[in-house]
Amino acid sequence: GQQVMQIPQYQHVQEGEDFTTYCNSSTTLSNIQWYKQRPGGHPVFLIQLVKSGEVKKQKRLTFQFGEAKKNSSLHITATQTTDVGTYFCARRYSGAGSYQLTFGKGTKLSVIP
Amino acid sequence: GAVVSQHPSWVICKSGTSVKIECRSLDFQATTMFWYRQFPKQSLMLMATSNEGSKATYEQGVEKDKFLINHASLTLSTLTVTSAHPEDSSFYICSAARQRNSYNSPLHFGNGTRLTVT
Numbered sequence: 001g002q003q004v005m006q007i008p009q010y011q012h013v014q015e016g017e018d019f020t021t022y023c024n025s026s027t028t029l030s031n032i033q034w035y036k037q038r039p040g041g042h043p044v045f046l047i048q049l050v051k052s053g054e055v056k057k058q059k060r061l062t063f064q065f066g067e068a069k070k071n072s073s074l075h076i077t078a079t080q081t082t083d084v085g086t087y088f089c090a091r092r093y094s095g096a097g098s099y100q101l102t103f104g105k106g107t108k109l110s111v112i113p
Numbered sequence: 114g115a116v117v118s119q120h121p122s123w124v125i126c127k128s129g130t131s132v133k134i135e136c137r138s139l140d141f142q143a144t145t146m147f148w149y150r151q152f153p154k155q156s157l158m159l160m161a162t163s164n165e166g167s168k169a170t171y172e173q174g175v176e177k178d179k180f181l182i183n184h185a186s187l188t189l190s191t192l193t194v195t196s197a198h199p200e201d202s203s204f205y206i207c208s209a210a211r212q213r214n215s216y217n218s219p220l221h222f223g224n225g226t227r228l229t230v231t
Contacts, residue, residue, distance in 0.1 A: 033219055042206055045219035100147065101220050105156045
């Protein structure tokens, strides 16, 4: 259906280590969005990928969209304690007369100082 | 700065009472707003799509008579949890997109409302 599968569910890393979360779909995605939710906070939009094979970078964050547009990944280089939070991928799809957003289950990142 | 404002941030109510949550788009008109619910350690689940000037569209399994949505204006949507029960305790978040008809536009989320029903 419209769901996106996200792994891993949890990730504990030592500060300075890298981190990657993966998002997969059984159907071709028209786009994929990534959000970050800090503990106790609300989701904040990070980036959107639209094109096949697209790679975008935001400082230490690298986002990739698969060639087949069925998977995506978020990689953080040299994690810092400020990276703590849950990272969600989400797909936007047409429904109920508008474009709805459905989220993956998220990957909760813990960074050990 | 915040583009979607949600109020209240938290509320504690007694079982059987009703609670109203407001969601406002601050610097744009939102013909469509989305209401999500998030239980602890879980993902965000879409409850309903709020449409200005028309009835809300509810996702499967969400009781429309329990979760009343009113999209009174282009900048305000309200969610009323009626006859709240402890199992309704959750984090409720509204969101809106600046561009309604563009699937490429991101959603801006309110700060959320943490509801605790005792």
